[in-house]
Amino acid sequence: MNGLDARMRAAQDAGDGPALIALYHEAALTAASDVARGFYLTHAFVHALEAGDARAVDLRAELHAMGRI
Incomplete structure (x- = not known):
């Protein structure tokens, strides 16, 4: 686990x-793929x-910019 x-x-x-919002957003910013980025966002x-x-x-x-919404 990292x-x-x-x-x-x-x-x-x-x-x-509030921490979960920030942490999931952080994960989205460092995600290795668009699928992972969309998941975290x-x-x-x-x-x-x-x-x-x-x-x-x-x-x-x-999410809208990614075409997810």
Whole structure:
């Protein structure tokens, strides 16, 4: 498990929604493929929506630009 995975698991275990948004977005930025990038962005977007976080707007725009929404 790499450091990002460990931080994601810790944030998930702690129920830290804001951290999960940031971590999934970080994972998207470093993803090896568009499929993986879309997966991570989708998770970041869902967590942002659940939290009512303003980052949802930008995440949606990124997904839209990828043709995912």
